Amino acid sequence: MSALAKVSYFWRSATGGLRHSPFVHFIAITTIAIALFAAGLARTAGSALDGLLASLGGEVEVTVYLAPELAEDQVEALRTQLETASGGRAVLVKPEEALERLARELGDLGDALSQLPENPLPPSLELSVAPERRTPELLERLSLQLRALPGVTGVDYGREAVERLTAIARALQFGGLVAFAVVLFATIIIVSATLQLAIYARREEIEIQKLVGATDRFVKAPFLIEGLLQGLLGAAVALGGLWAFGQLVGPTLTSLFSFLLGPTSSEPMVRAGLALELIFAGGLLGLVGSFIAVGRFLRV
Amino acid sequence: MIQMFHVYKAYPGDPPVLSDINLHVEKGEFIFLTGPSGAGKTTLLKLLFCGEKATKGQILVGGRNIARIRESAIPYLRRNIGVVFQDFKLLPQRTVEDNVAFTLDVLGRPRAEAREKVHRMLKLVGLEHKASSYPLRLSGGEQQRVVIARALVNDPTILLADEPTGNLDPALTVEIMDLLNQVNIRGTTVLVATHDSTLLARYQKRTVRLERGFIVSDEDGVKAARRMAV
Structure with a gap:
């Protein structure tokens, strides 16, 4: 018994199946393509949003207020300690620099600051934290750690902003996951139903196969390959659609949202990673759909 | 080649389709299964290629007890049995x-x-x-x-034919039966279900007659043909 002959038969049977019921398979392929197109768009939008959150997160700095009486070498030692603890860069802001900055931020009201008898602002170290340490939990821990250092009088890291940004990102991720699960479920149901129709159309052939001694696995294999092919074709159509979408609508979207999204928006719509993900997802969708169909309908 | 011992086949709520069937078929034999419509000929053939499962009794095909066969082993049994249907x-x-x-x-x-x-x-x-x-x-x-x-x-070592000439005119019937006879001469055990009595007379093969699910006679070809002539 030749394995090659069997594989060749499965392939001929699966492609023959696609030709045998073109409309049914067209529906399945289109459904997979639409689902993957939507997933691809969501994925691209998601990565743009990640970029946005990262860029906003980059603006969150930890400000470490220092005791005014610290000598320059003590400040320098603290700066080194801070950089080691946070994995980021610390820049010293002297009291007079801080006052100037405040005056600038206050605009016309800034003149009032010159009336003060002395500069009330302490020296500070502005610390930019590495992106992977910008979660609320890690920032809180870092803040406590820094507060305990001698010469540090206070720490501020914009706790509320960080927590809000993180909550938004999590909500979007969760919403995306739920939507993706619903689309995935619906797609599997449709793929499975269309394959059941294809199996029904070939019931006579299956009956004869069984009569001449085909095993269940032999009967099922071409349908699983058919499902896999449907999924891969659906993925190819979705990738084509995403590419066309990127070419036609991409430039307009980029110019509309460039103020928000920054440099990430200039990335191509179909990246190699996304293409691989969609091809894998398409194949998996087709396989799972056909697996359910042969399991439910092909009780041979 | 084929042995059936006290085989019964019944569907829930109906009288048995086959009752107490005892049949022994030697390797290379040609057998006609005959009887009126509904006598159980097709069901008997189905039991032999595991198209149906016997309700009771033992069936040996090539020394293997197919009354207790696992589902996964059925395809391998069928590879040794050729089946011919009336509706092709x-x-x-x-x-x-x-x-x-x-x-x-x-x-x-x-x-x-x-x-x-x-x-x-x-x-x-x-x-x-x-x-x-x-x-x-x-x-x-x-x-x-x-x-x-x-x-x-x-x-295959066994050929089962269920009314293989049922849809054919007399000339084509002879053509097909000659072919089955030729296959048998080459060594294949052949079981043909038919209700066409002219075939029994013409080919004079061992004939097993079923009526209402029972085997009512099992005669050699000459005897069966003689009875047909009476």
Whole structure:
């Protein structure tokens, strides 16, 4: 018994199946393509949003207020300690620099600051934290750690902003996951139903196969390959659609949202990673759909 | 080759289709199963290729007890049994050659080997010139010959034919029966279910008569033919 002959038969049977019921398979392929197109768009939008959150997160700095009486070498030692603890860069802001900055931020009201008898602002170290340490939990821990250092009088890291940004990102991720699960479920149901129709159309052939001694696995294999092919074709159509979408609508979207999204928006719509993900997802969708169909309908 | 011991087949709520069937078929025998419609001929054949399961009793095919066979082992049993149906069961969208090759495809035989066997088989049934025709373009007799070629291409030890001439005119009936006889002469055990008494008289083979699910007679060909003549 030749394995090659069997594989060749499965392939001929699966492609023959696609030709045998073109409309049914067209529906399945289109459904997979639409689902993957939507997933691809969501994925691209998601990565743009990640970029946005990262860029906003980059603006969150930890400000470490220092005791005014610290000598320059003590400040320098603290700066080194801070950089080691946070994995980021610390820049010293002297009291007079801080006052100037405040005056600038206050605009016309800034003149009032010159009336003060002395500069009330302490020296500070502005610390930019590495992106992977910008979660609320890690920032809180870092803040406590820094507060305990001698010469540090206070720490501020914009706790509320960080927590809000993180909550938004999590909500979007969760919403995306739920939507993706619903689309995935619906797609599997449709793929499975269309394959059941294809199996029904070939019931006579299956009956004869069984009569001449085909095993269940032999009967099922071409349908699983058919499902896999449907999924891969659906993925190819979705990738084509995403590419066309990127070419036609991409430039307009980029110019509309460039103020928000920054440099990430200039990335191509179909990246190699996304293409691989969609091809894998398409194949998996087709396989799972056909697996359910042969399991439910092909009780041979 | 085939042994049936006290075999019963019944469907829930109905009287038994087969009752207390005891049958022994030797290797290379040709047997007619006869009886009126509803006597249980088709069911008996179905039990032999595991198209149905016996309710009670033991069935040995080639020394293997198929009353207790696992589902997964049925395909391997069927590879040794060719089956011919009255309604042909050919695939209309495949050529004659592809229909016959179907059995070998299922067994994973390489294409070149399969093609050679298929042509040899089509030659045996006299249809080598129709290899690339489609079944619906053939006469009933030709279609039945394709079915026989498909059933025999894998060299089965047993051939079961359920009313193989039921849809054919007398001339084609003789043609098909001659072919089955020839297959039997080559060593294949043949069981033919038929209610056509002229066949029994013409071919004079061992005849098992079923009525209402019981075997009512089991006679050699001469005796059966003589009884038919009376």
